[in-house]
Amino acid sequence: xxxxxxxxxxxxxxxxxxxxxxxxxxxxxxxxxxxxxxxxxxxxxxxxxxxxxxxxxxxxxxxxxxxxxxxxxxxxxxxxxxxxxxxxxxxxxxxxxxxxxxxxxxxxxxxxxxxxxxxxxxxxxxxxxxxxxxxxxxxxxxxxxxxxxxxxxxxxxxxxxxxxxxxxxxxxxxxxxxxxxxxxxxxxxxxxxxxxxxxxxxxxxxxxxxxxxxxxxxxxxxxxxxxxxxxxxxxxxxxxxxxxxxxxxxxxxxxxxxxxxxxxxxxxxxxxxxxxxxxxxxxxxxxxxxxxxxxxxxxxxxxxxxxxxxxxxxxxxxxxxxxxxxxxxxxxxxxxxxxxxxxxxxxxxxx
Amino acid sequence: xxxxxxxxxxxxxxxxxxxxxxxxxxxxxxxxxxxxxxxxxxxxxxxxxxxxxxxxxxxxxxxxxxxxxxxxxxxxxxxxxxxxxxxxxxxxxxxxxxxxxxxxxxxxxxxxxxxxxxxxxxxxxxxxxxxxxxxxxxxxxxxxxxxxxxxxxxxxxxxxxxxxxxxxxxxxxxxxxxxxxxxxxxxxxxxxxxxxxxxxxxxxxxxxxxxxxxxxxxxxxxxxxxxxxxxxxxxxxxxxxxxxxxxxxxxxxxxxxxxxxxxxxxxxxxxxxxxxxxxxxxxxxxxxxxxxxxxxxxxxxxxxxxxxxxxxxxxxxxxxxxxxxxxxxxxxxxxxxxxxxxxxxxxxxxxxxxxxxxxxxxxxxxxxxxxxxxxxxxxxxxxxxxxxxxxxxxxxxxxxxxxxxxxxxxxxxxxxxxxxxxxxxxxxxxxxxxxxxxxxxxxxxxxxxxxxxxxxxxxxxxxxxxxxxxxxxxxxxxxxxxxxxxxxxxxxxxxxxxxxxxxxxxxxxxxxxxxxxxxxxxxxxxxxxxxxxxxxxxxxxxxxxxxxxxxxxxxxxxxxxxxxxxxxxxxxxxxxxxxxxxxxxxxxxxxxxxxx
Numbered sequence: 001x002x003x004x005x006x007x008x009x010x011x012x013x014x015x016x017x018x019x020x021x022x023x024x025x026x027x028x029x030x031x032x033x034x035x036x037x038x039x040x041x042x043x044x045x046x047x048x049x050x051x052x053x054x055x056x057x058x059x060x061x062x063x064x065x066x067x068x069x070x071x072x073x074x075x076x077x078x079x080x081x082x083x084x085x086x087x088x089x090x091x092x093x094x095x096x097x098x099x100x101x102x103x104x105x106x107x108x109x110x111x112x113x114x115x116x117x118x119x120x121x122x123x124x125x126x127x128x129x130x131x132x133x134x135x136x137x138x139x140x141x142x143x144x145x146x147x148x149x150x151x152x153x154x155x156x157x158x159x160x161x162x163x164x165x166x167x168x169x170x171x172x173x174x175x176x177x178x179x180x181x182x183x184x185x186x187x188x189x190x191x192x193x194x195x196x197x198x199x200x201x202x203x204x205x206x207x208x209x210x211x212x213x214x215x216x217x218x219x220x221x222x223x224x225x226x227x228x229x230x231x232x233x234x235x236x237x238x239x240x241x242x243x244x245x246x247x248x249x250x251x252x253x254x255x256x257x258x259x260x261x262x263x264x265x266x267x268x269x270x271x272x273x274x275x276x277x278x279x280x281x282x283x284x285x286x287x288x289x290x291x292x293x294x295x296x297x298x299x300x301x302x303x304x305x306x307x308x309x310x311x312x313x314x315x316x317x318x319x320x321x322x323x324x325x326x327x328x329x330x331x332x333x334x335x336x337x338x339x340x341x342x343x344x345x346x347x348x349x350x351x
Numbered sequence: 352x353x354x355x356x357x358x359x360x361x362x363x364x365x366x367x368x369x370x371x372x373x374x375x376x377x378x379x380x381x382x383x384x385x386x387x388x389x390x391x392x393x394x395x396x397x398x399x400x401x402x403x404x405x406x407x408x409x410x411x412x413x414x415x416x417x418x419x420x421x422x423x424x425x426x427x428x429x430x431x432x433x434x435x436x437x438x439x440x441x442x443x444x445x446x447x448x449x450x451x452x453x454x455x456x457x458x459x460x461x462x463x464x465x466x467x468x469x470x471x472x473x474x475x476x477x478x479x480x481x482x483x484x485x486x487x488x489x490x491x492x493x494x495x496x497x498x499x500x501x502x503x504x505x506x507x508x509x510x511x512x513x514x515x516x517x518x519x520x521x522x523x524x525x526x527x528x529x530x531x532x533x534x535x536x537x538x539x540x541x542x543x544x545x546x547x548x549x550x551x552x553x554x555x556x557x558x559x560x561x562x563x564x565x566x567x568x569x570x571x572x573x574x575x576x577x578x579x580x581x582x583x584x585x586x587x588x589x590x591x592x593x594x595x596x597x598x599x600x601x602x603x604x605x606x607x608x609x610x611x612x613x614x615x616x617x618x619x620x621x622x623x624x625x626x627x628x629x630x631x632x633x634x635x636x637x638x639x640x641x642x643x644x645x646x647x648x649x650x651x652x653x654x655x656x657x658x659x660x661x662x663x664x665x666x667x668x669x670x671x672x673x674x675x676x677x678x679x680x681x682x683x684x685x686x687x688x689x690x691x692x693x694x695x696x697x698x699x700x701x702x703x704x705x706x707x708x709x710x711x712x713x714x715x716x717x718x719x720x721x722x723x724x725x726x727x728x729x730x731x732x733x734x735x736x737x738x739x740x741x742x743x744x745x746x747x748x749x750x751x752x753x754x755x756x757x758x759x760x761x762x763x764x765x766x767x768x769x770x771x772x773x774x775x776x777x778x779x780x781x782x783x784x785x786x787x788x789x790x791x792x793x794x795x796x797x798x799x800x801x802x803x804x805x806x807x808x809x810x811x812x813x814x815x816x817x818x819x820x821x822x823x824x825x826x827x828x829x830x831x832x833x834x835x836x837x838x839x840x841x842x843x844x845x846x847x848x849x850x851x852x853x854x855x856x857x858x859x860x861x862x863x864x865x866x867x868x869x870x871x872x873x874x875x876x877x878x879x880x881x882x883x884x885x886x887x888x889x890x891x892x893x894x895x896x897x898x899x900x901x902x903x904x905x906x907x908x909x910x911x912x913x914x915x916x917x918x919x920x921x922x923x924x925x926x927x928x929x930x931x932x933x934x935x936x937x938x939x940x941x942x943x944x945x946x947x
Binding site for chain 2: 001002005021022023024043044046047048049050051062073103104106107108109112141150151173196214215216218232234262264265266267282286300301302305321322323324325326342343345346348
């Protein structure tokens with residue numbers, strides 16, 4: 001059976017394609033080193049417009065408007081400039097009500113663009129631009145430690161990794177937040193207090209990495225000005241041992257917290273990227289795997305949620321679980337000791 | 352669907368690419384009749400890391416090959432054989448798909464209650480998300496609407512308006528707005544446009560918008576004010592949606608090549624089966640189909656061949672939980688929990704499940720949460736579909752579904768429950784049928800395959816539907832009307848092979864079963880009391896002929912509509928437990944009716 005993969009890698013070469021939703025302009029050069037928060041491309045997506053009914057203003061049918069237009073689409077105009085009409089003292093004309101650009105003309109209507117709030121595409125990954133797709137975006141390569149997570153609040157930031165406490169199940173509380181964490185990405189096991197998140201915003205910290213978080217904090221977390229990433233999901237689960245180990249080994253180092261929402265179809269997940277200098281060119285991650293004996297897996301659901309282990313046995317499709325569900329399963333030797341029988345659907349391979 | 356020759360009984364492989372799982376089914380003739388023989392299943396692989404749905408298709412086919420022992424695959428993929436006597440490959444392939452992100456659609460009409468309502472209904476027959484709806488009554492400034500379209504970056508615009516002898520200037524005005532909005536979007540990213548309005552304006556629309564984007568035309572969906580004609584436009588829409596998804600989903604074109612015919616959206620194929628089955632039911636009773644998926648839910652109602660299809664992307668029991676939770680109060684899920692489970696535990700489960708949508712409930716508590724969520728997701732989808740139910744149906748009570756003679760139940764959350772009792776309870780609690788309905792469980796999720804194969808091989812669809820691949824859970828009688836809890840609202844007696852059974856007193860609030868073995872036919876004499884209605888009119892009863900027994904015999908659901916679940920936790924759990932326990936044969940009381 002094909003297995004979903006989560007990457008929790010102490011050293012890898014990560015390649016990431018970053019492209020605009022519409023055609024625009026690439027703002028960086030080949031070979032340029034970018035930070036996660038740098039803009040790499042922009043597109044004209046969020047501009048505002050004013051529509052002018054030129055035909056009505058001039059009292060002419062739409063089909064005769066073409067002859068009366070004084071400005072073409074794409075031309076810049078200043079407030080008061082004549083857009084359409086015949087020249088002369090007594091003739092009716094249509095003037096631009098604001099400075100801008102003639103965006104479009106159709107059926108006697110003129111669309112005037114009056115603001116230029118372009119959409120900017122951030123790198124979201126620190127690294128080197130190794131390819132450029134003209135008008136669309138870039139491919140960035142990063143040699144790094146890489147941890148894919150379960151949930152993110154949408155934010156993005158760089159900062160130094162700092163543990164609140166060394167334990168992977170540590171519950172972060174408000175009284176642990178102080179000014180010494182200003183500018184840091186904090187790491188803890190769980191959080192269930194609204195005040196903790198709000199106080200962290202006042203410090204302010206740069207980001208927060210948790211194993212899990214109370215579901216009730218979602219609305220608060222989504223309003224926080226800093227990125228929050230959960231490695232396991234919602235509840236009170238500790239951070240998985242592999243992610244905790246990588247973060248421990250890189251404590252004090254600069255990292256990127258990319259708390260983007262997960263998108264199956266784009267292959268996007270929230271992630272933690274720790275750039276590693278002078279690490280050579282490690283291989284890119286393995287893509288596709290099937291469940292087999294000896295594979296390192298993580299439990300995604302149920303009583304052992306977040307536990308890491310090794311497959312010691314593959315079971316038949318009619319394996320009966322306590323819920324009464326029958327499904328293909330696997331026997332897992334858990335890393336912390338003990339064994340568990342888990343449906344294959346509740347496992348993912350650690351890539 | 353492709354068929355490489357014209358044999359009498361070609362074998363068929365069907366493939367359904369769902370949002371979470373990909374299924375492959377094998378059908379062949381056994382003793383002269385088609386049978387469903389085996390199915391294979393694998394995770395759908397449209398996303399990372401493979402981004403190619405055929406990886407999942409091949410894995411499902413490999414499993415099918417193992418189960419059937421029949422060589423189905425070659426190095427080049429599925430083996431299509433022209434020879435019906437071959438013991439290798441398949442003679443035909445039918446494929447459906449529901450995977451992929453919802454298509455973002457902007458709908459445009461003239462009058463909100465007429466052309467815009469029809470165009471929204473049209474778009475809701477497939478996996479689309481309406482991101483903007485625009486009509487003449489829109490109070491926003493035109494430039495605000497244009498900016499909204501621009502920023503939305505829709506995948507498709509559907510423009511309706513004007514009867515074929517009606518409005519033209521207003522339609523052209525709306526088209527002008529669209530032309531301006533399209534100009535703002537870079538050429539390569541411009542959405543296609545489907546025009547389903549006044550057919551006399553086709554040339555003008557092409558002249559106005561054809562230079563901006565690709566314009567498709569389908570017959571007017573409102574040829575006159577009192578006539579709605581969605582059928583041809585649905586076909587055009589399905590083709591456009593396929594083209595959009597083919598650009599996004601790796602391997603979709605290859606799957607279509609394998610299938611031979613245009614790929615059919617799963618919802619459309621499901622609707623086709625429901626429509627077909629409705630033709631053998633006496634109107635105005637009809638057929639209802641519900642397909643509860645991971646990402647979306649389909650509700651298909653049909654009377655005498657007229658189909659009313661509603662697809663609800665974002666309402667489901669996997670990724671669709673997110674959408675369901677946005678429209679649901681937690682108490683609407685908690686009310687279905689048969690045991691004490693904390694709100695936090697329920698919330699954690701419901702928010703973790705969309706992150707890992709193919710994960711399975713392992714403990715009894717997890718199963719209870721999942722089934723409670725399934726009830727609410729289906730209840731929500733059915734509720735949202737009420738505005739698209741046949742007006743000609745029988746409605747014993749306002750605000751409910753009409754009387755459907757049969758209800759087809761599909762979707763893993765309902766069909767793969769640990770036991771049939773759970774499947775039936777979820778269906779009754781969520782659909783809350785009225786009248787007298789037989790519940791049919793599509794336990795192997797075959798309905799889309801039947802729908803996709805119906806064009807070329809209707810015999811296969813008919814014979815498999817009649818086979819034991821579908822489980823008759825039982826016939827449900829649902830008396831509705833005002834009554835105090837615990838008061839007698841109906842008396843009934845069953846007559847089987849001339850043998851009269853005892854009379855059963857039905858009390859308001861109860862759920863009952865009467866022993867009637869699978870496939871056995873009986874007649875019923877029913878006498879609703881006061882203004883209680885079983886679909887025959889308030890207080891009206893009489894003989895109900897040829898009721899067919901199912902896995903749970905005959906069921907009387909007297910819990911009222913909507914079902915009132917007690918708020919107090921202990922009482923709630925007691926009620927749910929009692930209802931669950933009811934689904935077992937039940938001793939009867941006094942005879943009510945005796946023939947002279």
